[in-house]
Amino acid sequence: MTLDYPAWLRVDHWLNVLFLTLLLRSGIEILSTHPKLYRHEDSAPGTQWAKFTGKVMPKDKLYDTLDEEEDYHPIIALPGHAQLGIGRHWHFAAVIGWILVGSSYYILLFATGQWHRYWPYSWSIFPDAWNDIVTYLSFNLPPLLPGEPLDAIQKLTYAGVIFGLAPFQILTGAAQSPAIEARFPRYVRLFGGRQSARSLHFLGLAAFLVFIAIHLSMVVFWGWGRLTALMIFGSIRNTHWATALSLLIIMAVVTVHVAATVWSQRSPASVRRVLGAVISVPRKGLLRRLDSRQDYPRRALSAEHRVNGKPPTAENYKVMAVHNFVDWRLRVGGLVEQPVILDLAGLRALAEPQTQRVLHNCVQGWTSIGEWTGLPLGTLVDLVRPLPQARYICFMSMQDNSTDEPSAHGGGQFYEVLDLKLAHKPQMLLAYAMNGEPLPIKHGAPLRLRAETQVGFKMAKWINQIEFVDDYAQIGKGRGGWREDNVYYGMDGEI
Amino acid sequence: MSSIAFNLPRSVTLAADLALTGVAATHGYVLATTPGPPGYFIAYCVAMIIGCLAAAAITWIDIDDIVPGWGWWAGSVICVAFVIGYLISRLISLPGLPTLTGRWDIAPGSLALACAGAFIALHLTVLTGVNVAFGQRRAWYY
Amino acid sequence: MTATADAQSRPELVSLDEAARDRVSELVTVRGGRCAACGGTEFEVGQALYLGFLFLDEDDDAYLVALTCREASCPQPRTAIRLHHKEFLAR
Numbered sequence: 001m002t003l004d005y006p007a008w009l010r011v012d013h014w015l016n017v018l019f020l021t022l023l024l025r026s027g028i029e030i031l032s033t034h035p036k037l038y039r040h041e042d043s044a045p046g047t048q049w050a051k052f053t054g055k056v057m058p059k060d061k062l063y064d065t066l067d068e069e070e071d072y073h074p075i076i077a078l079p080g081h082a083q084l085g086i087g088r089h090w091h092f093a094a095v096i097g098w099i100l101v102g103s104s105y106y107i108l109l110f111a112t113g114q115w116h117r118y119w120p121y122s123w124s125i126f127p128d129a130w131n132d133i134v135t136y137l138s139f140n141l142p143p144l145l146p147g148e149p150l151d152a153i154q155k156l157t158y159a160g161v162i163f164g165l166a167p168f169q170i171l172t173g174a175a176q177s178p179a180i181e182a183r184f185p186r187y188v189r190l191f192g193g194r195q196s197a198r199s200l201h202f203l204g205l206a207a208f209l210v211f212i213a214i215h216l217s218m219v220v221f222w223g224w225g226r227l228t229a230l231m232i233f234g235s236i237r238n239t240h241w242a243t244a245l246s247l248l249i250i251m252a253v254v255t256v257h258v259a260a261t262v263w264s265q266r267s268p269a270s271v272r273r274v275l276g277a278v279i280s281v282p283r284k285g286l287l288r289r290l291d292s293r294q295d296y297p298r299r300a301l302s303a304e305h306r307v308n309g310k311p312p313t314a315e316n317y318k319v320m321a322v323h324n325f326v327d328w329r330l331r332v333g334g335l336v337e338q339p340v341i342l343d344l345a346g347l348r349a350l351a352e353p354q355t356q357r358v359l360h361n362c363v364q365g366w367t368s369i370g371e372w373t374g375l376p377l378g379t380l381v382d383l384v385r386p387l388p389q390a391r392y393i394c395f396m397s398m399q400d401n402s403t404d405e406p407s408a409h410g411g412g413q414f415y416e417v418l419d420l421k422l423a424h425k426p427q428m429l430l431a432y433a434m435n436g437e438p439l440p441i442k443h444g445a446p447l448r449l450r451a452e453t454q455v456g457f458k459m460a461k462w463i464n465q466i467e468f469v470d471d472y473a474q475i476g477k478g479r480g481g482w483r484e485d486n487v488y489y490g491m492d493g494e495i
Numbered sequence: 496m497s498s499i500a501f502n503l504p505r506s507v508t509l510a511a512d513l514a515l516t517g518v519a520a521t522h523g524y525v526l527a528t529t530p531g532p533p534g535y536f537i538a539y540c541v542a543m544i545i546g547c548l549a550a551a552a553i554t555w556i557d558i559d560d561i562v563p564g565w566g567w568w569a570g571s572v573i574c575v576a577f578v579i580g581y582l583i584s585r586l587i588s589l590p591g592l593p594t595l596t597g598r599w600d601i602a603p604g605s606l607a608l609a610c611a612g613a614f615i616a617l618h619l620t621v622l623t624g625v626n627v628a629f630g631q632r633r634a635w636y637y
Numbered sequence: 638m639t640a641t642a643d644a645q646s647r648p649e650l651v652s653l654d655e656a657a658r659d660r661v662s663e664l665v666t667v668r669g670g671r672c673a674a675c676g677g678t679e680f681e682v683g684q685a686l687y688l689g690f691l692f693l694d695e696d697d698d699a700y701l702v703a704l705t706c707r708e709a710s711c712p713q714p715r716t717a718i719r720l721h722h723k724e725f726l727a728r
Binding site for chain 2: 050051063
């Protein structure tokens, strides 16, 4: 078996450079929306083990995680400037590309027998690798393994990255999907919990950065021209051309990055549409099938459940609140046979209250565990009997981002649209109580949505109207929700 | 207010102590494997080993946030002295040490240099507030 | 743990003692408070909601105190008055 550089290996290498760098930059954008890392699923304020922000939060006023969001430069983040929605689209689209490239690489490695370029032939690789390290420390180059294109320590490192670090990133990434967590809570516990998985995912990012730095240094020490000739032509020839071509390829990758950034800044709606179409294939095809079956024990409830979004400052909301929402009415209508107007007591009376103890996943990356009690959404849907043409449910909030949330990226009434097909899924709830008490004001009093396979931004708070529609294009800016309209989130929240 | 900050006092202190141990161990290895070392070199190596290990031990004394800091300062003094001395001894040959001085390609020397550099870097992160060391606490409430 | 919490146990609401309620009633009268729905001037004083923490547009010591119009025929009896902490709570 000759371990050489077949064409597929070289092509995959440069594609990997493209997708990996897209993942790194978009990953940093995602980190910037909540640049704090935790060990425990509570994400309790002050317990972070790392923070990448200098922002100070007030002690005497309610603050939320939108206030904590950071603004990173496009040099390190794609697209930069606190555009989480677009960052997520790039990250998930790049992951799909990376997995396809990686899968082709694995398949071809094993089909052609080239896997031994990374997988050691014998245990002697370890003492050989140690000798290599000692040789490098004396500023010399160690010998290549006989008949192989790598020395021992390089071989072990590549094996670690290709068979260890890369799948590790995919697994810890998947452990952050609300749909996967809701259906497989034990999978997340494998990594020590949701925040531990997130922290490990960050450490994976750091490991890739270290790997890239060492990899590029190695290519320099061993001869840029010779090694790029191997990775472009497949053999050591025309090393000057190889150097030139390698720089061209790198410039092409940089150009893609610049183009992606500019496209994202100039036309975020089209980025959302194009990348969203790609992402929706696995999101709807695989993740949407998952149902939530969470039941955390009472002792796991977070002492301080984090919050996002500030309550309505409208006077009538405050007056309703001080009277315990006796005057609050929920209007349910639209494309239904029987529209209703319910007060809180009437809503409660519709069914036995359902309670669930679940992990809340904010799109920003923090989590908390809470107990929610309320009316199953399916019960309300069955009560009003949607007409055949109804396809979506629009939840309207009393929150007005023009006046209530200074850290919001826009104004206007908050709303979110949910696919009607999700309404009867387990643990879809209209919650009016939390942790055994009436739903607190900062968590959406008097009524909020719980959609446990979805990221938190879908779960509208301070609801006073529910409308069944056949199309959401005429609502707001037509993207299916306030965050979708203003920050270009995708409409589906399974990851 | 540092924009990058960690709350890992034990991990940071452990890493720093590993670096100091690395400096000590490389000196021990060189001392053990050099044939006929001159007296001053033996004294130097023993002093380095004791100094590094003592400094490392002091960083773990769980009394307050001041005493462990002495260990860090002792470690930095030792490491800076080593770095300066090592670099000078790359340029000039020291009496009785023809194989160890006047040249760069000495693996344990490079390793010791890396360890000393790592320790100094870690101490700087503690001094600038990026990290906290064992004995110190973060007063984060958000 | 009961799932249906009753009106008295909303976590943010503060129950007032008789002295505080009397001070609120006094203030309503002094400020010429009239029910917007029916013009009545007699109100039952309810609980108080601390506004200062939850709402960015409120003073740090602002409270909203529940008032219910005593007029039996009032179409919209529930209203409120905004007060500062020291006006009715401090003593």
